[in-house]
Amino acid sequence: MSRESREARIYQRFLVEERERYSDEARAQDEDDMREWIEKAEKRKAIMYEEHDKRRKKRKTEAINESPAATFLPEASSSSLTQPPASLSAPVHVEPAPPGGKRPSSPDSAAQTSHSRYAVNSSARSPRLIKRMPMRMTAPDDDATASDTRALDAVSATATIASSPPSAPDLTPPTAVQLATPPLDKEKGADTEPAVVAPTVASASASNVATSTPPDAPSTSAPSPTKKKKRELPPTFLSPPKASSSKSATVAARPTKSAKGAPKPPTKREIQRAEKTKKEAREAAKKAQEERESRMTHQEYIAYLPQKYATRNRKSVLQGCVFLYIHQENKMRTSVQSRRCYDLMWEHGAEIVAEFDPERVTHIISCKPKLVNQTCQACNVKTIHDIPERIKTFIWTWVTGCISANRILTAASDDNYKSFIDRPPIPESKKFNPRRHEERMRRNEHDSAEESSEDEAVADSKQKTGPIPVAGPSTVVAAPEKDDPLAEFYEQARYEAEDAVSGDEDDAEPDVDAGPSSKAKALKGFQCDIVGAHLSIGSECVNEDIVRKLEELMKIHDARRENESDKFRVIGYRKAIAALRRHPTRIQTAEEAGKLQGVGNKTSEKIMEIISTGGLERLKTERNDGVDVMELFRGIYSVGSTVARQWYTLGLRTLDDVRERKAGIRLSAAQEIGLRYYDDLNQRMPRAEAGEIYGMIKQRALDLDPKLDIEIMGSYRRRKETCGDIDILITRDPCDGKTHAGASRCLLHTTSSYHTCLGLLMKLLRVLHQDGILTEDLSVSHGAGTALEAKYMGIGRRDATSKRRRIDILTIPHEQWGGALLYFTGDDIFNRSIRLKASKMGYSLNQRGLYKGVIRDPRDRTVKLDSGELFASRTEREIFDALGVPWQEPWERVRG
């Protein structure tokens, strides 16, 4: 176990390094270097995959050896099962990488057929030099390993602790507790009496212990005030009544069965359960780590930082800064909050000192405003003015502000981030020289300053008007009393009400049912088979009121989303709603509603309730703060239900909480961007704007290579009136033999198509960035520089005055045009439907095309024992025909 996790760590580190390299090299350099970079990247990639694969294989073998239960599966097939479908997507590259020139290219590369595509590519294009990456398996991991072991113990001993409601850090504890409960499942909650809980639990716990199966996540279980007191109890003490008893029975029964060799081991249910268990274990491990860190002193923790982050690259925003962090804690322990603050500062390049050293320290960061005494104490001075002026004092939000803005903020440089504290410009007491100050700050900055010393004054006066009276701004600004410590600092209030948004401008085109003729070859009953007349009724629909209510309910479920099945509940709603939308006449009765495909009993009842009472009781019952906050957080691009819930449990409630990294949360790069442009990104754009942006991109792409095939996809292609983003598909016909400028040589048959497209995406991205059309990247497929298949996701805008929009670009091999077109046109429900049909017919349909002869693992149909062979993908119609789906124009493929 510990070895595995160590490997994972190493792998992860590699990825991080890769990423850094990308940003350093790819961004900053010129055309000439690009190819070099691409080649390097290719090698790294090949190696990475190799390593990864090998590890996987090793594990697999071990697993097989260890568990005789697995013997019913022939080893051969089990290993073929581990092969990613790469070989199938590029059947041309069958031969494994030739052992390149001088250096031995990866010893066992022959075994690594799965990613030979990359290997072939790189060795073909760029002679050898594939050398094993010197993986540093050194020191820093030791302690991590240790922690893992330790964590394990912790898991088995006290699994539940992890999920027992954490004492919500610093933040409104009462709400936190109250709120942690709402995610409760109303249905189950309803039919299970609290009284029943006790007895059931007792029996459940017995069987659970026997099978050593931890209970359901307590976080979802009933709100029990006794929970806190009972922390020490065995993990089973609070299983959700009904479910747990039956489940544990199943679990107990299974093992015997599978031991016999009956090929019927893991039901979906059990898999889900196992996942939950693992998750809990992970959380417990994390907790143990936290626990250990919390026992450090601040000094120790600061000293430990370099080690903790030894494997990561630090960002440079705060480089050159030396921080002294002022807190209010017992020196012997560190709170999570403080630790996360240290983490964040360190990660972004700052130096941190535990003790004041006027020679070194550049900034004093106070965890909150008004900590004058602590500050003086920490600096060993009598009054705040004994601290040299060049040392700036800020509150924590300044740090997060700098990180968000990706530069060092000065007093007044940025309206959006003026949350800082500063010693008031003491008029004459000392030779406070703002100009010099500014200069100093400026040196740290990368951007040219638009601020001047006057700005500071302006900001000061602005601050006076700040809505939040935290430090009594008016008094402070008027005349800072030296005696009054509270007056020494002031905090700029932050306003900036974020609004939830969440625009569902809906379907511009409900389509009417019609579906008389729609028969598949063999199978029927698929949504994709229904040919609906698309009827461009204005967005109004006769059943609009019903739809609105149901949508609201759907949103609630979507926000709550506790387990996997809620996902399907939500798409159930989506389908029902869509059916209602395209129903041309006013629904009168439950029966009438029930006849619609996708509308069942539950929904019919709800519809009746709406018709007769004009409202839905459940809407009132179910809506609560928790749901609202979840919705708010999930509005951040790249924040899903898991993260939103985590934050919520930690006590965060607003976007500002997130901005400030309350409770020490961390944001991924994408989340940071998503947060920054929260409002823009939650708006859909008018169809016309999507067209304009597409036009600009297309033109630039064609400038790079006029032979490209470019199409705009997604909702635009379906002729929706508003578009949530811009989806662009690019390919190039390799048959003319011409190569793209970025392609070095055009070798052999279809490989050439790779080269043809090679680098194109990278170049295009560069141009688009230069022209200010793309403003930031969310993710760039690592093949963007080399492979034919690449995916880009980022953000751009029409011009500097427009809102920012999400932009997706896909490049694909020419022969997959049809499959890609079908995929990228959607809508998603249509895709799922047609894919389901393909699957039921023994095919598999994905964005590359329709595959024949797939053999799926009966235990988990998503696993393919044999990925089959490409059957159709030239055109969309080819695929439709093969599946017996009546042809539908893009705008007729609306199911959601």
Next chain:
DNA sequence: GAGCAGTTGAT
């Protein structure tokens, strides 16, 4: 009561 699409990219 089982099953609900199939995949990529980041971490």
Next chain:
DNA sequence: ATCAAC
């Protein structure tokens, strides 16, 4: 492996 996204 998990999460989020298309």
Next chain:
DNA sequence: GCTC
């Protein structure tokens, strides 16, 4: 949530 719906369907089979």
